[in-house]
Amino acid sequence: MRAVVRDRYGPVDVLRVAAVEQPEPGPGEAVVRVAAASLNTADLDHLLGRPRVARVATGLVRPTNRRVGLDVAGTVERVGPDVTSLRAGDRVWADLFDSGHGALADRVCVPASALSPLPEHISFEHAATAPHSGSLALQGLRAAGPVRPGERVLVNGAGGCVGPFAVQIAKARGAEVTAVDHGDKLAFLRELGADEVIDHRHEDITRSGRRFDVVLDIADTRSVVAVRRCLAPGGRYVLIARRMGSFAEKALLGPVVGALTGTRIGTFAWHPNRRADLAELAGLLASGAVRPRIDRRYSLDDAVEALRRLASGEASGKVLVVP
Missing domain, CATH: 3.90.180.10 (Medium-chain alcohol dehydrogenases, catalytic domain)
Structure with missing residues:
Protein backbone atom coordinates (compact mmCIF):
# COMPACT_ATOMS: atom_id res chain seq x y z
CA MET A 1 0.00 0.00 0.00
CA ARG A 2 0.97 3.68 -0.25
CA ALA A 3 1.65 6.18 2.52
CA VAL A 4 3.16 9.64 2.84
CA VAL A 5 6.38 9.37 4.88
CA ARG A 6 9.32 11.50 5.96
CA ASP A 7 12.73 10.66 7.43
CA ARG A 8 13.67 14.03 8.93
CA TYR A 9 12.20 17.29 10.12
CA GLY A 10 11.81 19.96 7.49
CA PRO A 11 9.43 21.63 5.02
CA VAL A 12 7.11 19.85 2.62
CA ASP A 13 10.03 18.79 0.43
CA VAL A 14 11.07 16.15 3.00
CA LEU A 15 7.92 14.16 2.15
CA ARG A 16 7.45 11.39 -0.33
CA VAL A 17 4.79 8.83 -1.22
CA ALA A 18 6.23 5.39 -0.55
CA ALA A 19 5.20 1.75 -0.74
CA VAL A 20 4.86 0.38 2.81
CA GLU A 21 3.72 -2.89 4.33
CA GLN A 22 0.03 -3.53 4.87
CA PRO A 23 -0.81 -2.85 8.54
CA GLU A 24 -1.86 -5.70 10.80
CA PRO A 25 -4.03 -4.79 13.79
CA GLY A 26 -2.66 -5.82 17.15
CA PRO A 27 -4.53 -6.00 20.47
CA GLY A 28 -6.84 -3.01 20.85
CA GLU A 29 -6.24 -1.80 17.28
CA ALA A 30 -8.21 -1.39 14.08
CA VAL A 31 -7.21 -0.92 10.45
CA VAL A 32 -9.16 1.80 8.64
CA ARG A 33 -9.37 2.03 4.87
CA VAL A 34 -8.99 5.77 4.33
CA ALA A 35 -11.80 7.34 2.30
CA ALA A 36 -10.66 10.94 2.83
CA ALA A 37 -8.15 12.90 4.88
CA SER A 38 -7.83 16.66 5.33
CA LEU A 39 -4.81 18.82 6.06
CA ASN A 40 -4.24 21.15 8.99
CA THR A 41 -1.68 23.73 10.04
CA ALA A 42 -0.72 21.24 12.74
CA ASP A 43 0.46 18.88 9.97
CA LEU A 44 2.98 21.53 8.89
CA ASP A 45 4.09 22.02 12.52
CA HIS A 46 4.51 18.23 12.78
CA LEU A 47 6.73 18.25 9.68
CA LEU A 48 8.93 21.03 11.03
CA GLY A 49 9.06 19.65 14.57
CA ARG A 50 7.72 22.81 16.16
CA PRO A 51 7.47 24.01 18.76
CA ARG A 52 10.90 22.58 19.44
CA VAL A 53 9.93 21.52 22.94
CA ALA A 54 7.56 19.01 21.30
CA ARG A 55 10.58 17.12 19.98
CA VAL A 56 11.02 15.68 23.46
CA ALA A 57 8.05 13.47 22.54
CA THR A 58 8.49 13.22 18.75
CA GLY A 59 12.27 12.74 18.50
CA LEU A 60 15.04 15.16 19.40
CA VAL A 61 17.09 14.88 16.19
CA ARG A 62 14.94 12.87 13.81
CA PRO A 63 11.22 12.11 14.01
CA THR A 64 10.49 8.76 15.58
CA ASN A 65 7.18 8.67 13.68
CA ARG A 66 7.60 8.80 9.90
CA ARG A 67 3.86 9.03 9.14
CA VAL A 68 1.83 12.15 8.40
CA GLY A 69 -1.82 13.18 8.58
CA LEU A 70 -4.30 13.93 11.37
CA ASP A 71 -7.87 13.98 10.08
CA VAL A 72 -9.26 10.72 8.78
CA ALA A 73 -12.63 9.37 7.70
CA GLY A 74 -13.10 5.87 6.36
CA THR A 75 -14.26 2.31 6.88
CA VAL A 76 -13.01 -0.24 9.37
CA GLU A 77 -11.37 -3.08 7.45
CA ARG A 78 -10.03 -5.31 10.24
CA VAL A 79 -9.86 -5.28 14.02
CA GLY A 80 -7.56 -6.82 16.61
CA PRO A 81 -8.64 -9.99 18.36
CA ASP A 82 -9.85 -8.25 21.52
CA VAL A 83 -11.75 -5.36 19.88
CA THR A 84 -15.51 -5.60 20.43
CA SER A 85 -16.55 -1.97 19.89
CA LEU A 86 -15.94 -2.05 16.12
CA ARG A 87 -16.39 -4.45 13.25
CA ALA A 88 -15.47 -4.54 9.59
CA GLY A 89 -17.59 -2.14 7.55
CA ASP A 90 -18.17 0.43 10.30
CA ARG A 91 -17.90 4.05 9.17
CA VAL A 92 -15.54 6.00 11.46
CA TRP A 93 -13.67 9.29 11.81
CA ALA A 94 -10.94 10.65 14.07
CA ASP A 95 -8.23 13.19 14.74
CA LEU A 96 -5.04 11.12 15.00
CA PHE A 97 -3.01 13.83 16.76
CA ASP A 98 -2.33 11.65 19.79
CA SER A 99 -2.85 8.31 18.02
CA GLY A 100 0.17 8.06 15.75
CA HIS A 101 -0.83 10.29 12.80
CA GLY A 102 -0.74 8.49 9.42
CA ALA A 103 -4.02 9.55 7.78
CA LEU A 104 -2.24 10.21 4.47
CA ALA A 105 -2.23 6.59 3.37
CA ASP A 106 -4.43 3.95 1.77
CA ARG A 107 -4.92 2.43 5.22
CA VAL A 108 -4.01 3.36 8.76
CA CYS A 109 -3.77 1.22 11.90
CA VAL A 110 -4.80 3.03 15.09
CA PRO A 111 -6.11 2.28 18.58
CA ALA A 112 -9.76 1.30 18.25
CA SER A 113 -10.55 3.68 21.12
CA ALA A 114 -9.49 6.63 18.92
CA LEU A 115 -12.26 5.99 16.38
CA SER A 116 -15.76 7.46 16.66
CA PRO A 117 -18.78 6.25 14.69
CA LEU A 118 -19.62 8.38 11.66
CA PRO A 119 -23.34 8.82 10.94
CA GLU A 120 -24.47 7.51 7.57
CA HIS A 121 -25.83 10.86 6.39
CA ILE A 122 -22.43 12.63 6.66
CA SER A 123 -20.15 12.09 3.68
CA PHE A 124 -16.59 10.91 4.20
CA GLU A 125 -15.23 14.09 2.60
CA HIS A 126 -17.24 16.41 4.84
CA ALA A 127 -16.34 14.34 7.89
CA ALA A 128 -12.63 14.43 7.08
CA THR A 129 -12.57 18.24 7.20
CA ALA A 130 -13.71 18.53 10.79
CA PRO A 131 -12.09 16.46 13.59
CA PHE A 268 -6.98 26.93 27.18
CA ALA A 269 -5.80 23.35 27.38
CA TRP A 270 -6.73 21.66 24.13
CA HIS A 271 -7.86 18.02 24.20
CA PRO A 272 -7.71 16.30 20.80
CA ASN A 273 -10.23 13.80 19.48
CA ARG A 274 -12.85 14.04 22.20
CA ARG A 275 -15.76 11.79 21.31
CA ALA A 276 -18.24 14.35 22.68
CA ASP A 277 -16.81 17.07 20.42
CA LEU A 278 -17.07 14.84 17.36
CA ALA A 279 -20.68 14.07 18.27
CA GLU A 280 -21.41 17.82 18.52
CA LEU A 281 -19.68 18.44 15.20
CA ALA A 282 -21.70 15.63 13.63
CA GLY A 283 -24.88 17.38 14.73
CA LEU A 284 -23.72 20.71 13.28
CA LEU A 285 -22.75 19.06 9.99
CA ALA A 286 -26.00 17.12 9.75
CA SER A 287 -28.14 20.21 10.43
CA GLY A 288 -26.26 22.34 7.89
CA ALA A 289 -25.26 24.87 10.55
CA VAL A 290 -21.66 24.08 9.61
CA ARG A 291 -20.96 23.48 5.94
CA PRO A 292 -17.41 22.40 5.23
CA ARG A 293 -15.68 24.37 2.51
CA ILE A 294 -13.31 22.29 0.41
CA ASP A 295 -10.59 24.23 -1.36
CA ARG A 296 -9.14 21.42 -3.50
CA ARG A 297 -9.02 17.63 -3.65
CA TYR A 298 -5.81 15.72 -4.34
CA SER A 299 -5.08 12.07 -4.93
CA LEU A 300 -2.77 10.29 -2.52
CA ASP A 301 -0.04 10.30 -5.16
CA ASP A 302 -0.31 14.11 -5.18
CA ALA A 303 -0.44 14.49 -1.39
CA VAL A 304 2.86 16.36 -1.29
CA GLU A 305 1.39 18.97 -3.62
CA ALA A 306 -1.64 19.15 -1.34
CA LEU A 307 0.59 20.01 1.63
CA ARG A 308 2.41 22.54 -0.52
CA ARG A 309 -0.97 24.14 -1.27
CA LEU A 310 -1.72 24.35 2.46
CA ALA A 311 1.71 25.80 3.22
CA SER A 312 1.20 28.54 0.60
CA GLY A 313 -1.57 30.09 2.71
CA GLU A 314 -3.71 30.51 -0.41
CA ALA A 315 -6.29 27.82 0.34
CA SER A 316 -9.85 28.98 1.07
CA GLY A 317 -11.28 26.04 2.94
CA LYS A 318 -9.88 22.61 3.70
CA VAL A 319 -7.44 20.80 1.44
CA LEU A 320 -8.43 17.14 1.01
CA VAL A 321 -6.47 14.04 0.10
CA VAL A 322 -8.68 11.31 -1.30
CA PRO A 323 -6.87 7.98 -1.81
Whole structure:
Protein backbone atom coordinates (compact mmCIF):
# COMPACT_ATOMS: atom_id res chain seq x y z
CA MET A 1 0.00 0.00 0.00
CA ARG A 2 0.97 3.68 -0.25
CA ALA A 3 1.65 6.18 2.52
CA VAL A 4 3.16 9.64 2.84
CA VAL A 5 6.38 9.37 4.88
CA ARG A 6 9.32 11.50 5.96
CA ASP A 7 12.73 10.66 7.43
CA ARG A 8 13.67 14.03 8.93
CA TYR A 9 12.20 17.29 10.12
CA GLY A 10 11.81 19.96 7.49
CA PRO A 11 9.43 21.63 5.02
CA VAL A 12 7.11 19.85 2.62
CA ASP A 13 10.03 18.79 0.43
CA VAL A 14 11.07 16.15 3.00
CA LEU A 15 7.92 14.16 2.15
CA ARG A 16 7.45 11.39 -0.33
CA VAL A 17 4.79 8.83 -1.22
CA ALA A 18 6.23 5.39 -0.55
CA ALA A 19 5.20 1.75 -0.74
CA VAL A 20 4.86 0.38 2.81
CA GLU A 21 3.72 -2.89 4.33
CA GLN A 22 0.03 -3.53 4.87
CA PRO A 23 -0.81 -2.85 8.54
CA GLU A 24 -1.86 -5.70 10.80
CA PRO A 25 -4.03 -4.79 13.79
CA GLY A 26 -2.66 -5.82 17.15
CA PRO A 27 -4.53 -6.00 20.47
CA GLY A 28 -6.84 -3.01 20.85
CA GLU A 29 -6.24 -1.80 17.28
CA ALA A 30 -8.21 -1.39 14.08
CA VAL A 31 -7.21 -0.92 10.45
CA VAL A 32 -9.16 1.80 8.64
CA ARG A 33 -9.37 2.03 4.87
CA VAL A 34 -8.99 5.77 4.33
CA ALA A 35 -11.80 7.34 2.30
CA ALA A 36 -10.66 10.94 2.83
CA ALA A 37 -8.15 12.90 4.88
CA SER A 38 -7.83 16.66 5.33
CA LEU A 39 -4.81 18.82 6.06
CA ASN A 40 -4.24 21.15 8.99
CA THR A 41 -1.68 23.73 10.04
CA ALA A 42 -0.72 21.24 12.74
CA ASP A 43 0.46 18.88 9.97
CA LEU A 44 2.98 21.53 8.89
CA ASP A 45 4.09 22.02 12.52
CA HIS A 46 4.51 18.23 12.78
CA LEU A 47 6.73 18.25 9.68
CA LEU A 48 8.93 21.03 11.03
CA GLY A 49 9.06 19.65 14.57
CA ARG A 50 7.72 22.81 16.16
CA PRO A 51 7.47 24.01 18.76
CA ARG A 52 10.90 22.58 19.44
CA VAL A 53 9.93 21.52 22.94
CA ALA A 54 7.56 19.01 21.30
CA ARG A 55 10.58 17.12 19.98
CA VAL A 56 11.02 15.68 23.46
CA ALA A 57 8.05 13.47 22.54
CA THR A 58 8.49 13.22 18.75
CA GLY A 59 12.27 12.74 18.50
CA LEU A 60 15.04 15.16 19.40
CA VAL A 61 17.09 14.88 16.19
CA ARG A 62 14.94 12.87 13.81
CA PRO A 63 11.22 12.11 14.01
CA THR A 64 10.49 8.76 15.58
CA ASN A 65 7.18 8.67 13.68
CA ARG A 66 7.60 8.80 9.90
CA ARG A 67 3.86 9.03 9.14
CA VAL A 68 1.83 12.15 8.40
CA GLY A 69 -1.82 13.18 8.58
CA LEU A 70 -4.30 13.93 11.37
CA ASP A 71 -7.87 13.98 10.08
CA VAL A 72 -9.26 10.72 8.78
CA ALA A 73 -12.63 9.37 7.70
CA GLY A 74 -13.10 5.87 6.36
CA THR A 75 -14.26 2.31 6.88
CA VAL A 76 -13.01 -0.24 9.37
CA GLU A 77 -11.37 -3.08 7.45
CA ARG A 78 -10.03 -5.31 10.24
CA VAL A 79 -9.86 -5.28 14.02
CA GLY A 80 -7.56 -6.82 16.61
CA PRO A 81 -8.64 -9.99 18.36
CA ASP A 82 -9.85 -8.25 21.52
CA VAL A 83 -11.75 -5.36 19.88
CA THR A 84 -15.51 -5.60 20.43
CA SER A 85 -16.55 -1.97 19.89
CA LEU A 86 -15.94 -2.05 16.12
CA ARG A 87 -16.39 -4.45 13.25
CA ALA A 88 -15.47 -4.54 9.59
CA GLY A 89 -17.59 -2.14 7.55
CA ASP A 90 -18.17 0.43 10.30
CA ARG A 91 -17.90 4.05 9.17
CA VAL A 92 -15.54 6.00 11.46
CA TRP A 93 -13.67 9.29 11.81
CA ALA A 94 -10.94 10.65 14.07
CA ASP A 95 -8.23 13.19 14.74
CA LEU A 96 -5.04 11.12 15.00
CA PHE A 97 -3.01 13.83 16.76
CA ASP A 98 -2.33 11.65 19.79
CA SER A 99 -2.85 8.31 18.02
CA GLY A 100 0.17 8.06 15.75
CA HIS A 101 -0.83 10.29 12.80
CA GLY A 102 -0.74 8.49 9.42
CA ALA A 103 -4.02 9.55 7.78
CA LEU A 104 -2.24 10.21 4.47
CA ALA A 105 -2.23 6.59 3.37
CA ASP A 106 -4.43 3.95 1.77
CA ARG A 107 -4.92 2.43 5.22
CA VAL A 108 -4.01 3.36 8.76
CA CYS A 109 -3.77 1.22 11.90
CA VAL A 110 -4.80 3.03 15.09
CA PRO A 111 -6.11 2.28 18.58
CA ALA A 112 -9.76 1.30 18.25
CA SER A 113 -10.55 3.68 21.12
CA ALA A 114 -9.49 6.63 18.92
CA LEU A 115 -12.26 5.99 16.38
CA SER A 116 -15.76 7.46 16.66
CA PRO A 117 -18.78 6.25 14.69
CA LEU A 118 -19.62 8.38 11.66
CA PRO A 119 -23.34 8.82 10.94
CA GLU A 120 -24.47 7.51 7.57
CA HIS A 121 -25.83 10.86 6.39
CA ILE A 122 -22.43 12.63 6.66
CA SER A 123 -20.15 12.09 3.68
CA PHE A 124 -16.59 10.91 4.20
CA GLU A 125 -15.23 14.09 2.60
CA HIS A 126 -17.24 16.41 4.84
CA ALA A 127 -16.34 14.34 7.89
CA ALA A 128 -12.63 14.43 7.08
CA THR A 129 -12.57 18.24 7.20
CA ALA A 130 -13.71 18.53 10.79
CA PRO A 131 -12.09 16.46 13.59
CA HIS A 132 -8.98 18.56 14.27
CA SER A 133 -9.95 22.08 13.20
CA GLY A 134 -13.61 21.77 14.16
CA SER A 135 -12.72 20.55 17.65
CA LEU A 136 -10.25 23.40 18.13
CA ALA A 137 -12.97 25.90 17.16
CA LEU A 138 -15.50 24.28 19.50
CA GLN A 139 -13.12 24.16 22.45
CA GLY A 140 -11.87 27.71 21.85
CA LEU A 141 -15.38 29.16 21.82
CA ARG A 142 -16.31 27.02 24.82
CA ALA A 143 -13.32 28.34 26.74
CA ALA A 144 -14.60 31.87 26.13
CA GLY A 145 -17.80 30.92 27.91
CA PRO A 146 -21.13 30.31 26.22
CA VAL A 147 -21.59 32.50 23.13
CA ARG A 148 -25.00 34.09 23.52
CA PRO A 149 -27.36 35.37 20.80
CA GLY A 150 -26.56 38.95 19.84
CA GLU A 151 -23.03 38.93 21.22
CA ARG A 152 -20.28 40.45 19.10
CA VAL A 153 -17.65 37.84 18.26
CA LEU A 154 -14.31 38.57 16.60
CA VAL A 155 -12.44 35.72 14.91
CA ASN A 156 -8.87 36.82 14.22
CA GLY A 157 -7.23 34.65 11.55
CA ALA A 158 -10.60 33.43 10.30
CA GLY A 159 -9.58 32.23 6.85
CA GLY A 160 -7.35 29.28 7.74
CA CYS A 161 -8.21 25.77 8.90
CA VAL A 162 -9.89 26.53 12.25
CA GLY A 163 -11.43 29.94 11.53
CA PRO A 164 -14.17 28.85 9.09
CA PHE A 165 -15.52 26.45 11.71
CA ALA A 166 -15.37 29.14 14.40
CA VAL A 167 -17.23 31.66 12.23
CA GLN A 168 -20.01 29.21 11.42
CA ILE A 169 -20.34 27.85 14.96
CA ALA A 170 -20.57 31.38 16.39
CA LYS A 171 -23.20 32.29 13.77
CA ALA A 172 -25.15 29.13 14.62
CA ARG A 173 -25.29 30.37 18.21
CA GLY A 174 -26.75 33.70 17.15
CA ALA A 175 -23.65 35.88 17.38
CA GLU A 176 -22.75 38.87 15.23
CA VAL A 177 -19.41 37.79 13.76
CA THR A 178 -16.50 39.89 12.54
CA ALA A 179 -13.83 37.93 10.67
CA VAL A 180 -10.25 39.15 10.20
CA ASP A 181 -7.82 37.86 7.59
CA HIS A 182 -6.09 39.15 4.46
CA GLY A 183 -7.96 40.54 1.48
CA ASP A 184 -7.88 37.39 -0.66
CA LYS A 185 -9.97 35.58 1.96
CA LEU A 186 -12.66 38.22 2.53
CA ALA A 187 -15.17 37.03 -0.07
CA PHE A 188 -14.78 33.48 1.25
CA LEU A 189 -15.46 34.69 4.81
CA ARG A 190 -18.61 36.50 3.69
CA GLU A 191 -19.81 33.26 2.11
CA LEU A 192 -19.35 31.56 5.47
CA GLY A 193 -21.78 34.04 7.01
CA ALA A 194 -19.50 36.63 8.62
CA ASP A 195 -21.39 39.87 9.22
CA GLU A 196 -18.27 41.98 8.77
CA VAL A 197 -14.85 41.21 7.29
CA ILE A 198 -11.61 43.07 7.96
CA ASP A 199 -8.38 42.99 5.96
CA HIS A 200 -5.62 43.04 8.58
CA ARG A 201 -3.20 44.50 6.03
CA HIS A 202 -5.21 47.72 5.90
CA GLU A 203 -6.78 47.96 9.35
CA ASP A 204 -5.54 47.08 12.83
CA ILE A 205 -8.69 45.85 14.54
CA THR A 206 -7.16 46.50 17.98
CA ARG A 207 -6.92 50.24 17.14
CA SER A 208 -10.24 50.57 15.32
CA GLY A 209 -12.32 51.57 18.34
CA ARG A 210 -14.54 48.51 17.93
CA ARG A 211 -15.30 46.45 21.02
CA PHE A 212 -16.23 42.77 21.14
CA ASP A 213 -17.79 40.47 23.70
CA VAL A 214 -15.72 37.49 22.55
CA VAL A 215 -12.38 37.43 20.73
CA LEU A 216 -11.10 34.09 19.43
CA ASP A 217 -7.52 34.66 18.33
CA ILE A 218 -6.23 32.07 15.87
CA ALA A 219 -3.69 34.30 14.13
CA ASP A 220 -1.76 34.80 17.39
CA THR A 221 -0.21 38.11 16.34
CA ARG A 222 -1.16 40.57 19.12
CA SER A 223 0.06 41.27 22.65
CA VAL A 224 -2.09 41.25 25.77
CA VAL A 225 -2.16 45.06 25.77
CA ALA A 226 -3.30 45.17 22.15
CA VAL A 227 -6.09 42.62 22.53
CA ARG A 228 -7.37 44.38 25.64
CA ARG A 229 -8.18 47.43 23.48
CA CYS A 230 -10.81 45.57 21.48
CA LEU A 231 -12.61 43.92 24.42
CA ALA A 232 -15.92 45.31 25.65
CA PRO A 233 -16.52 45.52 29.40
CA GLY A 234 -16.80 41.94 30.59
CA GLY A 235 -15.38 40.72 27.28
CA ARG A 236 -13.57 37.39 26.92
CA TYR A 237 -10.44 36.73 24.89
CA VAL A 238 -9.15 33.22 24.14
CA LEU A 239 -5.96 32.39 22.27
CA ILE A 240 -5.45 29.27 20.18
CA ALA A 241 -1.70 29.34 20.73
CA ARG A 242 0.87 28.52 18.06
CA ARG A 243 3.93 30.03 19.75
CA MET A 244 5.24 29.14 23.18
CA GLY A 245 6.09 32.76 24.02
CA SER A 246 2.60 33.94 23.17
CA PHE A 247 1.05 31.05 25.12
CA ALA A 248 3.09 31.99 28.19
CA GLU A 249 2.17 35.68 27.86
CA LYS A 250 -1.56 35.03 27.60
CA ALA A 251 -1.54 32.36 30.30
CA LEU A 252 0.49 34.38 32.82
CA LEU A 253 -0.20 38.05 32.09
CA GLY A 254 -3.67 37.66 30.62
CA PRO A 255 -5.46 36.91 33.91
CA VAL A 256 -3.69 39.85 35.60
CA VAL A 257 -4.65 42.34 32.88
CA GLY A 258 -8.15 40.90 32.79
CA ALA A 259 -8.63 41.28 36.54
CA LEU A 260 -7.50 44.91 36.36
CA THR A 261 -9.76 45.79 33.43
CA GLY A 262 -12.92 43.78 34.07
CA THR A 263 -12.28 41.38 31.19
CA ARG A 264 -11.05 37.81 30.81
CA ILE A 265 -7.90 37.08 28.83
CA GLY A 266 -6.25 33.70 28.52
CA THR A 267 -5.79 30.49 26.59
CA PHE A 268 -6.98 26.93 27.18
CA ALA A 269 -5.80 23.35 27.38
CA TRP A 270 -6.73 21.66 24.13
CA HIS A 271 -7.86 18.02 24.20
CA PRO A 272 -7.71 16.30 20.80
CA ASN A 273 -10.23 13.80 19.48
CA ARG A 274 -12.85 14.04 22.20
CA ARG A 275 -15.76 11.79 21.31
CA ALA A 276 -18.24 14.35 22.68
CA ASP A 277 -16.81 17.07 20.42
CA LEU A 278 -17.07 14.84 17.36
CA ALA A 279 -20.68 14.07 18.27
CA GLU A 280 -21.41 17.82 18.52
CA LEU A 281 -19.68 18.44 15.20
CA ALA A 282 -21.70 15.63 13.63
CA GLY A 283 -24.88 17.38 14.73
CA LEU A 284 -23.72 20.71 13.28
CA LEU A 285 -22.75 19.06 9.99
CA ALA A 286 -26.00 17.12 9.75
CA SER A 287 -28.14 20.21 10.43
CA GLY A 288 -26.26 22.34 7.89
CA ALA A 289 -25.26 24.87 10.55
CA VAL A 290 -21.66 24.08 9.61
CA ARG A 291 -20.96 23.48 5.94
CA PRO A 292 -17.41 22.40 5.23
CA ARG A 293 -15.68 24.37 2.51
CA ILE A 294 -13.31 22.29 0.41
CA ASP A 295 -10.59 24.23 -1.36
CA ARG A 296 -9.14 21.42 -3.50
CA ARG A 297 -9.02 17.63 -3.65
CA TYR A 298 -5.81 15.72 -4.34
CA SER A 299 -5.08 12.07 -4.93
CA LEU A 300 -2.77 10.29 -2.52
CA ASP A 301 -0.04 10.30 -5.16
CA ASP A 302 -0.31 14.11 -5.18
CA ALA A 303 -0.44 14.49 -1.39
CA VAL A 304 2.86 16.36 -1.29
CA GLU A 305 1.39 18.97 -3.62
CA ALA A 306 -1.64 19.15 -1.34
CA LEU A 307 0.59 20.01 1.63
CA ARG A 308 2.41 22.54 -0.52
CA ARG A 309 -0.97 24.14 -1.27
CA LEU A 310 -1.72 24.35 2.46
CA ALA A 311 1.71 25.80 3.22
CA SER A 312 1.20 28.54 0.60
CA GLY A 313 -1.57 30.09 2.71
CA GLU A 314 -3.71 30.51 -0.41
CA ALA A 315 -6.29 27.82 0.34
CA SER A 316 -9.85 28.98 1.07
CA GLY A 317 -11.28 26.04 2.94
CA LYS A 318 -9.88 22.61 3.70
CA VAL A 319 -7.44 20.80 1.44
CA LEU A 320 -8.43 17.14 1.01
CA VAL A 321 -6.47 14.04 0.10
CA VAL A 322 -8.68 11.31 -1.30
CA PRO A 323 -6.87 7.98 -1.81
